[in-house]
Amino acid sequence: MTESTNTTVAQLLARSNRLGSDPRNTNYAGGNTSAKGHVTDPVTGDTVELLWVKGSGGDLGTLTENGLATLRLDRMRSLVDVYRGVDHEDEMVAAFDYCLHGKGGAAPSIDTAMHGLVGAAHVDHLHPDSGIAIATAADGEQLTKNVFGEKVVWIPWRRPGFQLGLDIAEIHKTHPEAVGTILGGHGITAWGASSDEAEANSRWIIETAQRYLDENGSATPFGETVDGFTPLPVDERRARAAALAPHLRRIASRDRPMVGHFSDADVVLEFLASEKLAPLAELGTSCPDHFLRTKVKPLVLELPTSATIDQYIARLTELHEAYRKDYLAYYNRHATADTPPVRGADPAIILVPGVGMFSYGKDKQTARVAGEFYTNAVNVMRGAESVSTYAPIDESEKFRIEYWALEEAKLQRMPAPRSHASRIALVTGAASGIGRAIATRLAAQGACVVIADLDGEKARAAAEAIGNTDVAIGVQADVTDSAQVHAAVDAALLAFGGLDLLVNNAGLSISKPLLDTTEQDWDLQHDVMAKGSFLVAQAGAKAMIDQGLGGDIVYISSKNSVFAGPNNIAYSAVKADQAHQVRLLAAELGEHGIKVNGINPDGVVRGSGIFAGGWGAKRAAVYGVDEEKLGEFYAQRTLLKREVLPEHVANAAAMITSDEFSHTTGLHIPVDAGVAAAFLR
Structure with missing residues (x-):
């Protein structure tokens, strides 16, 4: 040029x-x-x-x-x-x-x-x-x-x-x-x-x-504020949003899995508290860019904030059926012989007065943008109503654009989704080592990832290294504290709309002989890895059950769960506890479509927070090798003579949670380069 x-x-x-x-x-x-x-x-x-x-x-x-x-x-x-x-x-x-x-x-x-x-x-x-x-x-x-x-x-x-x-x-x-x-x-x-x-x-x-x-413009373009629909205090509405999120995601995902986004922006809450909410929402959006993302109109929960969560859920179930019937009627009114097939009858926008707006899409960015577009539509309605009457384009014109052959061709040109697209994962102990490798791999496969770690700053830094907040977020969580565990799960629900995949990876290692292991050592080891895994699995499973979309729980156990090594009573015992949690939960959660599997790594030295925190020096002393040679030592005692890295464990986690293993639960996968003494029998 x-x-x-x-x-x-x-x-x-x-x-x-x-x-x-x-x-x-x-x-x-x-x-x-x-x-x-x-x-x-x-x-x-x-x-x-x-x-x-x-x-x-x-x-x-x-x-x-x-x-x-x-x-x-x-x-x-x-x-x-x-x-x-x-x-x-x-x-x-x-x-x-x-x-x-x-x-x-x-x-x-x-x-x-x-x-x-x-x-x-x-x-x-x-x-x-x-x-x-x-x-x-x-x-x-x-x-x-x-x-x-x-x-x-x-x-x-x-x-x-x-x-x-x-x-x-x-x-x-x-x-x-x-x-x-x-x-x-x-x-x-x-x-x-x-x-x-x-x-x-x-x-x-x-x-x-x-x-x-x-x-x-009028000072009250949306009319008067309706009693019982005003915004709840911020902590209360966030708690209610988290409680509703799994149920709303189930509603938005009947036809295909969706990722969610939550907004309680002032402009949204004002609209949801107004007397014109129902009639304006029914009119739908007008700009083609808006309704292509938001569908022609939202689902509105018309209950006051005094209603209970159970009342919300019951009413939402009724409204969802009515919404689907209405959308299919809209499709049938306007479809012709050459109209593309219906693309789904679930809402993309769900409005809950006093709480906020939930928007949905095939990934977090799409969900977030759908919410932004509906916020644009609210601003448009406010402006039009303030000086005139809001009058969007006709329903038939909306349909012509929504099901335009050119729009369908654009959708058909999109690349096939990655293996974990639309899935939401929470990985504990994920600021370093195996957990970080798993979070990174799941995100690369299309998942939205919540990195939970005892060190919140490191968790947020690890998330930023993976991508922006449409891909990963970091949260602080002590897995021995039930309140912090529930807060981490709520963070996943508010950030991405739900939870599909849970990785119990948080841990520490105390390497001592029996006579040197104190009661405090034993309690700490079991609090973090036995109790912690239980608390995380319990909170995560509840969200998955409420969603009704199935899910995966993965325990990062160890070859020590089946192999008896020296000077390792607390660590190996708790790994055996985790291994049996896998079996117990696989048996219990199968009816909900939740698969529970374990991974048994060994000798993962490089990048490991546990080994860097003193475990490596202690194990090197037990085996009589230099600490910097510990990875090579572990490799030489394996059948394959290969060192195991965090990425190898991440490969197994991605594999066992993919559709290719949709019928596998209760399995323990060894990732140890071959340790015959740890073969499962």
């Missing part, structure tokens, strides 16, 4: 990132931006005009050059001559592929025509709450005139596509005084001769709309 072309693209990316990083301008992955410029065709040597536009599925806030689609404008504008009308919109998206310049980059989105056909050099299409509030007002066209005068033109709702691009291009051509449009029920589009001018016009529309709402 030439220097001027590089500048054009750099300006586009910088503008996109600035606009997309501010939620007042647009939602995650919502909207698109573009720029036009001239380059020399490397084949013909001719000067050609190109369009750079954000591609399908990208996010403005994090957009890079690879996320742009690059098209030849002469070829794209020629599509006007072959366009057969709104009944053939899908043909035009396929035709964009024949307009691409060069290779690489992103696939063109449905909004490409909006950018290519408009004559301005720079175009922004955004989904700001303030703009959509005007766009979804019952008198949105008149409001647009009142708010913006002649500088912004109203376009009635039209499904995104080629015709909408033609409509906006006509506005730009015939209204030279205009800097943009309000797209009925949808969002805004703005343009400019330069990147700075386009951005300034976008911001002017957004800020002018917000200022109008602030200055002219």
Whole structure:
């Protein structure tokens, strides 16, 4: 590219990132931006005009050059001559592929025509709450005139596509005084001769709309606050949210497993306490980006906060059945012979007055973004109701977009999920060694992971090393303390919506002969590993049973659970205790679909917090070797002559909790490179 072309693209990316990083301008992955410029065709040597536009599925806030689609404008504008009308919109998206310049980059989105056909050099299409509030007002066209005068033109709702691009291009051509449009029920589009001018016009529309709402809007757009629906105190509502989370996840996951997100933001709680909650929730969202993530409407639990958890659960069960019946009726009202199959009838948003909003998706990010989108929708409803009446697009139009063949094709292009996708894991003693390796491996396989450790700072550091909070969180937990164990499980429920996989790994090692082992040594060893494993399994199993989705519990035991070695009475005895807990719980929890298995490692020296904490020196002294040679010593006494690393134990944990071992429970897997004396008999 030439220097001027590089500048054009750099300006586009910088503008996109600035606009997309501010939620007042647009939602995650919502909207698109573009720029036009001239380059020399490397084949013909001719000067050609190109369009750079954000591609399908990208996010403005994090957009890079690879996320742009690059098209030849002469070829794209020629599509006007072959366009057969709104009944053939899908043909035009396929035709964009024949307009691409060069290779690489992103696939063109449905909004490409909006950018290519408009004559301005720079175009922004955004989904700001303030703009959509005007766009979804019952008198949105008149409001647009009142708010913006002649500088912004109203376009009635039209499904995104080629015709909408033609409509906006006509506005730009015939209204030279205009800097943009309000797209009925949808969002805004703005343009400019330069990147700075386009951005300034976008911001002017957004800020002018917000200022109008602030200055002219009702102070109570949602009506009066309803007694019994006001927010509970923060600790009480978080406790109630954690108690409800497994039951709500069961509701959201009947058709397919979902990960959850919880929000008790002020804007949400205010809406949930209002008299207009039920009618506005029933109307559903309007912007296509919103309802594609949130479904057309949420499930609302209409009970006051004085209700008990059992009453909540009973009513939620009834509401879920009604919701599914209603959604399937919606599908059947609008489906045609070529409509894709129903994608699931469970709610993506569940609203609990006084407590908060629970949102669901195939992974944590999707769940979190769904919640953010519904919060956007609440802001839109507030704005529209404050100056008019909220009037979203028709149900039939929502269905056409939700089950659009292009949307289905996008879903079909997505990669196959990883083995532990949508699963939520809690690993104890996971700030180092085996626990950290297991947490890292499960996250790599798609799981959301809660790292629990006695050292909270190290737990949080280990989580940050794995990924952001959509992937892993760290919590402090002493497994000998029932309250802290329950707090760790609640943290998993609030962070990710549930719990599917529990790894009992927390431990310590006291290596002493019988006569040197004190009562305190014995109690400490058993408190951490026997009692601790029991407490963690008990709290985790309750959440799994409440979910009704099955699950996995894994005990990191030891070859010492079956092998009698010297000077190791407390440690080996407690490992035998853990090993039998596996058998007992496998027998008890099978009826709930919960598998319980154990892993028996040996000689895991490198990276081990236990060995680094003095255990290594003591075992080296027992065997008469240098501590730094202890791993090699353990390897040489095995059948395979291989040193065992934390990652090898993690491999076994990932394997035994995968679908490939869906019918295996009560098993102990040796990960010891072959210790004949520890063979199970």
